[in-house]
Amino acid sequence: MVNLALKILIKQSNMTRTMQFDPACIVYDACRIIREKTPEAQVGLAQDYSLFLADKDPKKGVWLESRRPLEYYLLRDGDILEYKQKQRPLKVRTLDASIKTVMIDDSNTVDQLMITICTRLGIVNHEEYSLVRDAIVDEAPAQKKASFDTGTLLRPGTTDRKFETLKKKLHTDDELSWLSHGQTLREQGVDELETLILRRKYFYSDQNVDSRDPIQLNLLYVQSRDGILKGQYPVSEKDATTFAAIQCQIQLGNHDEKKHKPGYIELKDFLPKEYVKSRGIEKKIFAEHKLFENLSEIEAKVKYTKNCRALKTYGVTFFLVKEKMKGRNKLVPRLMGVTRESVMRVDEKTKDMLKVWPLTSVKRWAASPKSFTLRQAKDNIGIDDDEDAAIVEDTVSPHQTMLYYPPPPQ
Known part of the structure; x- marks a missing residue:
């Protein structure tokens, strides 16, 4: 079998060298040969490096799998393969606004990355979490052009104005740009400088989250609070007042008659928007706030999430x-x-x-x-x-x- 003449770009030193490979050679052995024959490639740990087949479209660039033969990728003489580090930093923001930098394997799918990320953050049940892009990428201009004359049944590329208006009013999953677990970050166009948001996507074991797991408790509390404030979990005015009172205990501590009076808190940060202008609502909140006196921040978060789980629409x-x-x-x-x-x-x-x-x-x-x-x-x-x-x-x-x-x- 005729050998393949491939151009190997050592990314770290930006040096290119032409090397001969047997097409049946597996990627793992090709990397070993490159390290043995190229001094510039002998940096770092061998397991952290691999071969990358770049493309003009960054989404189509692929990492070569270590157990695949080179011929699997239909390579031709003169093709360029990049020998570079697979590990890269990823910034992850949790719902409490803290940002963590995690070293990830760029060749892994999101499903595999969740194990790495959650382990780094001290979260056990990684299968219940996923990643969300901070901003949804704009649609192609052709898709933005809407035709409003086709009624309810529409052809691809058209938009139902009534449907889209209703979608904006409701808090649906369309608001979140979830990443696909079966693809890598690169395949989904996630830039190396982009910060991703970690959110709970599935609610299986959340009833087991309590004061013994403060990390998950805090994440669950923030997501539950946001769900109530944004209307994802509809509540009555009475329930909204109770949730706001518990939130006061979490954020302000015990009730203080001298400080905690109407005008002290920003109501939109404690209540769903439909109750913000209710007459006397802040006075009612502080009256209930007294009932939760001496609850620690952790205990108050446990109570908040417990009450939230009791809602019929919780986790929907x-x-x-x-x-x-x-x-x-x-x-x-x-x-x-x-x-x-x-x-x-x-x-x-x-x-x-x-x-x-x-x-x-x-x-x-x-x-x-x-x-x-x-x-x-x-x-x-x-x-x-x-x-x-x-x-x-x-x-x-x-x-x-x-x-x-x-x-x-x-």
Whole structure:
């Protein structure tokens, strides 16, 4: 077999050298040969370096897998391979606004990275967390052009104005730009300087989070608090007052009659926006604040998250979808929620549950790029023309898997 003449770019010294390789040579051995024959490559630990096949489009550049032969990548004479370090720093921001720098393997998928990141942050249940981009990348200009004359059923590239307006009003999963667990950061266009947000995506073992795990407790508290303030978890005015009072205990400590009077706190930071202008609400908050006197910050966070878990909409991932009406070829907007136990149809305004389908009764589900179907014992839930059908599947599938195959006790 004729050898391959490849140009090896030693990234650290920016030196290029042409080397001969057997096409059947595996990548691991190719790296060993490069280190043995090139003094400039003999830096750092061998296991931290590998070969990278670059492309004009950064998303299409790939790390060569150590156990694959070179011929697997259809390389030709004169192709350039970069010999460089796989490890790179990644900045991760948690919901409490703290930023941690974690060394990651750039060739790993997000699923593999979650183990590294959560271990570094002291989080055990990495499978319940994921990464979110801080800002959603703008759509292509062609996709931004909307046609508002096609009614409810739309062709790709068009937008339903009513649907989009409703989506902006509701707090759905569309607001978060979750990274795909099956791809690397590079494949998803994540720049090396970009800071990613760590969030809890699935709610399996959160009921076990208590004062013995202050790291996860704080992350759960912040996410629960934000869910209430942003309206993701709808609450009554009475419940909102209680949550605000507990938040006061967490942030301000014990109630002080001299300091804690109306005008002391910024209500929008303690209440959902619909209750901010309620008459006498701040006075009610401080009256309840007294009830939680002497609770430590940790104890107050435990109480806050416990109360939040008692809400019917706690842990729900909402999707604004289009459902086909029975007996009619018409699609209508529906708000669908997915929890660890069920799929539900929810009122768009109040988010009251209209109908619930337990995941244990799901016989099967199917997803295509624009539709998602759940087959229940008695009902079918059909969602058509939904561009996020794959995201819905990614949310339903792990939840049902955890129901049937619960994780082993820690």
